[in-house]
Amino acid sequence: xxxFTAFLILSLVRLAVAIPAYESLAGFDERxxxxxxxxxxxxxxxxxxxxxxxxxxxxxxxxxxxxxxxAAGPTDIRGPCPxxxxxxxxxxxxxxxxxxxxxxxxGVMEGLNLGNDFAKFLVYQAFLMNxxxxxxxxxxxxxxxxxxxxxxxxxxxxxxSQHGTFEGDTSMTRVDAFFGDQAVFNETLFQEFIAFSAxxxxxxxxxxxxxxxxxxxxxxxxxxxxPELVFTSPRILSAYSEAVFPTIFFVDxxxxxxxxTIDAARHxxxxxxxxxDFHRQPAPVNFTLVNPLVNEIFNKHxxxxxxxxxxxxxxxxxxxxxxxxxxxxxxxxxxxxxxxQYPNPNGHLxxxxxxxxxxxxxxxxxxxNCTQVFPYGRDY
Ligand code: HEM
Numbered sequence: 014x015x016x017f018t019a020f021l022i023l024s025l026v027r028l029a030v031a032i033p034a035y036e037s038l039a040g041f042d043e044r045x046x047x048x049x050x051x052x053x054x055x056x057x058x059x060x061x062x063x064x065x066x067x068x069x070x071x072x073x074x075x076x077x078x079x080x081x082x083x084a085a086g087p088t089d090i091r092g093p094c095p096x097x098x099x100x101x102x103x104x105x106x107x108x109x110x111x112x113x114x115x116x117x118x119x120g121v122m123e124g125l126n127l128g129n130d131f132a133k134f135l136v137y138q139a140f141l142m143n144x145x146x147x148x149x150x151x152x153x154x155x156x157x158x159x160x161x162x163x164x165x166x167x168x169x170x171x172x173x174s175q176h177g178t179f180e181g182d183t184s185m186t187r188v189d190a191f192f193g194d195q196a197v198f199n200e201t202l203f204q205e206f207i208a209f210s211a212x213x214x215x216x217x218x219x220x221x222x223x224x225x226x227x228x229x230x231x232x233x234x235x236x237x238x239x240p241e242l243v244f245t246s247p248r249i250l251s252a253y254s255e256a257v258f259p260t261i262f263f264v265d266x267x268x269x270x271x272x273x274t275i276d277a278a279r280h281x282x283x284x285x286x287x288x289x290d291f292h293r294q295p296a297p298v299n300f301t302l303v304n305p306l307v308n309e310i311f312n313k314h315x316x317x318x319x320x321x322x323x324x325x326x327x328x329x330x331x332x333x334x335x336x337x338x339x340x341x342x343x344x345x346x347x348x349x350x351x352x353x354q355y356p357n358p359n360g361h362l363x364x365x366x367x368x369x370x371x372x373x374x375x376x377x378x379x380x381x382n383c384t385q386v387f388p389y390g391r392d393y
Contacts, residue, residue, distance in 0.1 A: 043293045048173040058149055058365055061137075061372050064129035064297065072125075072266045072295040075124055076287035080104045084285075091285060092154030093180050093187055093196040096262060098285040101153060102125045108152045111160060114140045114369070117151070125262045128299030133376035137369055141351050145170045146365045154196055164362050168354045180349070181248030182233045182239060185256060186282050191241045198283050203228070205277055206282075218272035221260060221309060228256040229314035235321075242321035245333040246345045249318050253336060257306045266292040300380040311336055340383035347373070353389045356381045363389055 024110035064070065072347030076082070080103040090110030091098040097117070100106045106116060117136045121127040127135075131312050148161035152172030163170045174180055176194035182189040186202050189195060206219065206227060214223035231252075235242045244252070260271045263281045265288070280288045318336075319329040334341030347370060358366055367389060374385045 022371050024077075058368050059113075059115045061133050061375070062115050062122070062129070065122050065126075070297050072128065072292055073126075074290065075105075075293045076103065076289060076291040080116065080124075082286045083108065089325050090152050090154040090157060090159075090172070091196075092152070092371060093184065093301070094153065094173060095198075095282045095285065096121070096125060096187070096258070097153045097173070099281050099287060102285045103287060106153070108158065110187050110373050111150055111157065112150065112153065113149050115374075124293065124299070126266070126294035126297050127262070128297035130376045130379035131297075131299045131303065133372060134300075137373035137376060138346060139173060139179045140272050141346070141366070141369050141373060142354070143169070143171055143173050143175050146369060147362065149365075164358075165357070167356070177243065179247075179251060181244075183235050183240050183244060183248075183250065183252055185227060185231055189235055189239045189242065191239045203279075206278065210273075210275060210278075215272055218274055219259060219278055220272045221257070221306060224256050224260060225310040225313040225324075228253065228310055229316075229346045231256075232316060240321055240323045244316075244326070245318045245320060246342045247350065249336050250339075250342050253307050253311060254263065254303060257303060258308065260306070261298055261302070262294060265290075266295045269295060308337075339381050340377075342379075343374075343377050343383050 020318070071207045072372075082102055083104070085098075085102060085108070089108055091101065092110070097106060097120075098110075100120045101108055101110050101112075103124065106112050112120070114136050117140075118129070120130045121132045122129060132364075140146075140151050145160040145163060147164055150160040152160055152174075154172055155174045156171045160170060160172070169175055169178065171178065176190040176195050180190075180195055182191075184195070185204075185206055186198055187195050188199050188202065209227040209230065210219040210223045211217045211338070212223075213226045214220045219227075234242065235244075240281040259273050259278060260283070263273050263277055264271060265277070277288050280286050316336075317329045317331065318333045322328050334345055336342075349364070351370070355362070355366055370388075374383075377383050378385070
């Protein structure tokens with residue numbers, strides 16, 4: 014027994030030396046990864062949070078004294094999503110910008126009243142592309158050592174700012190990665206947001222009319238200027254959903270008229286701050302509410318996914334699922350995008366990825382009739 018303990022300690026010491034904290038686990042075999050995981054006590058994966066209880070899922074003051082705005086400090090991470098940035102700055106998410114998926118689900122439910130399925134759909138999708146499945150942590154912005162040692166490459170664990178995963182081209186208030194920092198708020202683009210709201214929105218607000226026109230413009234512009242534009246699944250879905258989100262979640266729930274004032278938009282997008290006295294949505298918002306709005310803006314300016322081969326040379330990609338093909342996009346994420354980073358996971362890594370894939374599918378299937386697909390087989 015003593016010999017065994019000594020062996021264990023020795024091997025752990027060896028491992029501690031061999032794997033400096035925060036470095037990639039690439040090159041280590043499955044046993045060493047598992048030992049590392051055991052030693053660090055990481056990768057306990059809690060089940061996704063339940064919906065907010067009835068009676069506690071309604072209209073509520075969310076910019077409250079318990080959740081004061083505190084501007085991000087120099088070591089706090091913020092990224093491309095104005096909602097998550099804001100929630101972190103109010104303490105609905107860890108203020109340092111590194112969070113577990115369950116914290117993210119809870120944070121968006123509590124802070125903005127995302128429905129449970131909808132929250133899980135966004136969070137587990139993002140986590141599978143951008144998080145660290147071993148430590149169960151994800152950065153809401155740039156890649157950081159704070160998410161712990163990475164699984165072997167080609168896993169990226171890049172955080173939400175990682176271009177070409179969840180983050181992609183044609184954002185409304187961020188430039189395409191080809192032009193600069195794709196995660197940071199861009200005032201020039203925000204001026205366009207204001208101009209389109211003034212021209213198309215009711216009383217200068219960002220409403221569904223303004224969304225449809227701005228969203229279309231934000232595709233036409235990069236087609237003309239970004240030689241490396243990529244506008245295919247899964248980015249098409251997030252791009253069109255995110256255009257609609259502010260008309261729902263950033264509008265005070267007491268008014269709830271889907272007309273976002275520029276002042277409120279400035280707060281969320283630029284200041285990463287809820288307006289004073291802000292109330293969240295009066296009821297949890299799920300796909301049933303969001304999907305028709307996305308369809309409506311798509312129908313005003315339909316598009317076919319594609320990529321630029323040089324400026325103004327948009328080559329259609331008819332084989333990537335269309336925006337209307339939700340299950341096709343789900344399958345594309347699970348069978349192409351995720352195996353791109355985890356081509357052949359083993360042991361513990363495989364187990365935790367599969368767990369997150371199951372969480373993701375639960376959310377997908379809650380309001381869509383999709384069939385689960387299994388990139389790594391059904392066995393656990
Ligand atoms: C629940 C989990 C969420 C995750 C993981 C997430 C993640 C992201 C990511 C990765 C982006 C960057 C995409 C890009 O523009 O390239 C993004 C953008 C965006 N997100 Fe979120 N998001 C979440 C929830 C929300 C919610 C609740 C809102 C509500 C308003 C929201 C609003 C937006 C908007 C408006 C953008 C686009 C910014 C722009 O185009 O300038 N997100 N989000």
